Amino acid sequence: IAKRLDGLEWAYVPYRRPGLPLAQGIVERLRPGVDVLILANHGLVVAAETVAGAEALLRRVTGLLARPPREVAEPNLVALTALIGHTGYRLPADVEAHAVAIDPESRRMAAGGSLYPDHVIFLGQGSVVARPGEDVMRVTERCGTAPVAILFPGLGVLMRGDASPGANAMQRCLADVTARVDVAAKLNYLTAAENDELINWDAEKYRQKLNAAGS
Template sequence: MGTQADAQEMAALRSLSAAIGRDPHLTQAAGGNTSLKAGDTLWIKASGTWLKDALAEDIMVPVAMSPLLEAVERRDRAADQPQGFAIGELNARGLRPSIETTVHALMPQRVVLHVHCVDTISLAVQTDCEAEVARRLASIEWAYVPYFRPGLPLARGIAERLRPGVDVLILGNHGLVVAADTVAEAETLLRRVTGLLARSPRKAAAPDLAALKALAGDAGYRLPADVEAHAVAIDPESRRMASGGSLYPDHVIFLGQGSVVAGPGENAAAVAERLGDQPASILFPGLGVLMRGNASAGADAMQRCLADVTARVDVTATLNYLTEAENDELVNWDAEQYRQKLNASGG
């Protein structure tokens, strides 16, 4: 790709991407994406791929940046289909660029890292997010972007709020973007910002695994992949927050809308019967969580994320939940249906 310097930066970006992808506090499942600009070509993580696989697989897709930015400027719906801007002859695997390609293209810096950092999200769901972040990032050029659906709406929201010198974006109900001119500088900035935004989680008691197995019975439910996932059902404040609705897009995409909490005396079969459906996960107050047997690895990662995020939210904060319309547009969105399909196949 391009010059030797570009190739060296790409190698460094792959290595950093894999490290980010292995840290569940920075990103989960197929969430988050990284990019590098080489001339007018934007190399970005492919939709549905996992950052942790950046060294093991070819997960980067080349995109023609100028026509994509022109489409954003025109509010052309083509910008919501970034695969139309992929450079075919350099995309041997035929991968689709990330649904958030426009975010990366809009940032003028050469290297862009977008992460679903749990500390950032825990702030980004609070109605006082801007004031709290301003207190923590006083020495950094940053901008707050309220929630928009990822893709063209988010790109337009960012375009309206970008100012010269801004290299950090806090995305409402979504996550964090940091940008710099080298991979090393981007990593340093990421570590600095996430350090400043770090929050201590509330501690929760251990799950009652025996009770959960009994509640699963033969209803087709299992324990979550990560023991940390149980905390959202055990801690009363976390459970209250989770039961209020959906807090960020990837929760809706991988787990469905909101969270299902079992009522007194209900087992997994009774919950499924009450709902007329088998939810991806069920919260059993004071005991822990059960996952539907066929729930994907992405669903497991997002159930852990929910526990990690809610444990960090200020218990006195008022929360911004996604509206019914915002939930619906995520569920019925072609780009996300594609990503879910890849996720279900383990991609």
């Protein structure tokens, strides 16, 4: 990142839980002149005097950091539809969401854990990958609950029937992100404690309640 952002005034902020902890983390790293923040396991923040200036800086930074996605085969919709049966599951809203289950490297990254807070909130901790020979029922039995999303290697993704628009967006996001990560990169997943902190955070519970009411 440092090499790609050479010439820009930027700062890196280690992961903190959203809300006050993250705000405190930003204050600790902020220095005069900085107008680009890289928030670990969160994303990007840019600042400017005008909306147009912020948009131009955003485009510049994302252009400098852009990576092309790995190419993947098309999802096997016939096989996925057969797996749906009477399970109550469905195909994801975006066909691009399937890529994370089809590409072995993306699937490996997804199976490793949670990469950012909204994944935990909308999809649960990490990603559930079906084992050889498993169908939806067997995956649910193994997990003890019906996962919001199930990755079927080489086939694609199935979403639980009641998955919210936010969950659909996060499943697409997971495919978009993992497809662009260098296969040799060391990923910083959220720890078990950080996952639990998000799930049990009262402010997030309230946000989820509002999200459910609006879906």
